[in-house]
Amino acid sequence: MLRLFFRIFLICLSALVIISLMTTLWRDNQINQQGRSLSSQHQSLAQEIYNEQGLQGLKDWLNASNQHSPFRIRLDRDSPAHSNDKEHSDSRNEVSMIGSKIRDWLSFKPHIKNNFVIKTLEHGEITLWVEPRRPPRFHTPPPRPDGPIWPILATMIMISLLVALYILKPIKHLHQDIKLWHEKNFVGGIDTSIAKRKDSLGTLGKELNNLSTNVYELLEQQKQLLRDVSHEFRSPMARIKVATALLKHPKSQNKDKLAERIDQEIDSLDYLVEELLTLQRWQRPDNPVQKEAIFLEQMIIQLLERLRFEADQRSITLNFVHHREANMNKATLLGSRKPLERALENIVRNGIRFSPDKGTLNIHLEYQQSQPKKWYIRVSDQGPGVADKAALEKLFDPFFRLDNARTPGEGSYGVGLAIAKEGIKINRGKVYANNRKQEQIIIGLEVVIELPATAP
Numbered sequence: 080m081l082r083l084f085f086r087i088f089l090i091c092l093s094a095l096v097i098i099s100l101m102t103t104l105w106r107d108n109q110i111n112q113q114g115r116s117l118s119s120q121h122q123s124l125a126q127e128i129y130n131e132q133g134l135q136g137l138k139d140w141l142n143a144s145n146q147h148s149p150f151r152i153r154l155d156r157d158s159p160a161h162s163n164d165k166e167h168s169d170s171r172n173e174v175s176m177i178g179s180k181i182r183d184w185l186s187f188k189p190h191i192k193n194n195f196v197i198k199t200l201e202h203g204e205i206t207l208w209v210e211p212r213r214p215p216r217f218h219t220p221p222p223r224p225d226g227p228i229w230p231i232l233a234t235m236i237m238i239s240l241l242v243a244l245y246i247l248k249p250i251k252h253l254h255q256d257i258k259l260w261h262e263k264n265f266v267g268g269i270d271t272s273i274a275k276r277k278d279s280l281g282t283l284g285k286e287l288n289n290l291s292t293n294v295y296e297l298l299e300q301q302k303q304l305l306r307d308v309s310h311e312f313r314s315p316m317a318r319i320k321v322a323t324a325l326l327k328h329p330k331s332q333n334k335d336k337l338a339e340r341i342d343q344e345i346d347s348l349d350y351l352v353e354e355l356l357t358l359q360r361w362q363r364p365d366n367p368v369q370k371e372a373i374f375l376e377q378m379i380i381q382l383l384e385r386l387r388f389e390a391d392q393r394s395i396t397l398n399f400v401h402h403r404e405a406n407m408n409k410a411t412l413l414g415s416r417k418p419l420e421r422a423l424e425n426i427v428r429n430g431i432r433f434s435p436d437k438g439t440l441n442i443h444l445e446y447q448q449s450q451p452k453k454w455y456i457r458v459s460d461q462g463p464g465v466a467d468k469a470a471l472e473k474l475f476d477p478f479f480r481l482d483n484a485r486t487p488g489e490g491s492y493g494v495g496l497a498i499a500k501e502g503i504k505i506n507r508g509k510v511y512a513n514n515r516k517q518e519q520i521i522i523g524l525e526v527v528i529e530l531p532a533t534a535p
Contacts, residue, residue: 092239375530383397399442402444418503439461454532478497
């Protein structure tokens with residue numbers, strides 16, 4: 080944290096120094112441009128005055144011009160027309176000039192000069208200098224300025240310290256909040272106080288609050304998933320243990336049936352493990368997706384042919400309806416076929432499981448022409464539906480099962496619809512369920528799959 084403070088402090092101080100230097104350079108450039116403009120304006124006028132009134136007239140004109148002008152025009156000391164001789168050697172003049180420039184910068188009083196030349200017969204070429212006006216005491220080499228630069232530097236340092244503290248203080252509070260959240264083993268959210276701010280740090284605090292809430296919910300879901308998996312494993316393991324004990328009993332009968340029951344329970348556990356691995360693999364954000372052109376009508380027809388034998392065991396009719404706003408060749412999208420086919424299979428199997436004997440399961444394929452263009456696959460059964468709205472929203476959560484689904488011999492673990500949801504999500508779609516009603520009476524459940532209409 081201390082390193083960050085010094086970095087912010089140095090950045091602010093450097094920025095203030097650079098701004099000061101740039102301001103000084105800009106000011107000097109403006110003064111220099113004004114001096115050049117004044118030189119070009121006065122050159123012809125000075126030449127004319129000298130020709131008419133001579134050197135003394137030129138000096139009188141210079142004195143009169145310098146009284147009210149922000150610039151001072153003077154004769155060059157080395158000019159033949161200057162009344163005084165050289166007072167200093169060249170080396171001393173050079174040292175004096177360097178010292179004057181340093182003092183000018185420290186006092187923020189620039190000494191920028193421009194010159195112009197007039198030609199005379201008596202005195203040769205006379206150089207006149209145009210420079211910013213100085214107070215009278217600076218006509219000679221200026222002494223040390225009365226206002227040193229140290230107060231300015233001290234002010235810059237103070238401003239940099241205040242800015243660094245202003246930025247660092249909420250970050251320090253945020254660090255403490257995150258540390259406290261970590262010490263509580265991520266229970267609850269961060270709920271940092273900087274979220275109340277109206278600036279970017281406040282936005283960061285809000286995002287961190289939301290992130291901590293999502294992390295907490297994910298951890299709770301993970302714990303719930305572990306409990307559910309343990310529960311699902313416990314029941315078949317207990318049945319295997321009982322069957323093994325009976326098999327070992329010397330007076331046990333029907334040993335072949337007991338061995339067959341153990342094999343069934345082992346297959347059931349193997350199926351559950353495979354389902355969990357599929358769910359975990361599809362939930363990974365880095366899951367590789369191989370895209371291909373998927374012909375929806377052809378895929379649905381092939382799927383129903385495979386599931387028809389299962390439906391015929393209970394005399395359930397599988398009815399497929401393709402709404403022909405678009406022809407069969409256009410019933411395509413670009414996506415991953417295997418997850419989508421697995422998702423639709425799980426949904427249709429779920430519809431078959433809850434449909435009554437001699438019932439009908441309808442599968443509709445519809446196309447939305449308006450933007451955004453979508454495909455809709457609707458699977459409607461004639462089962463009991465889901466009366467509880469909260470349960471309807473949790474229908475696609477892992478290991479969620481309704482009470483009427485908890486019957487022995489069903490082979491359902493509450494993972495199929497969760498896998499369906501992930502398979503559809505891989506294809507950039509979404510799935511949800513609604514109760515089918517007639518005169519406020521539930522007559523079945525409709526599962527809707529939305530998919531983006533993408534041409535291959």
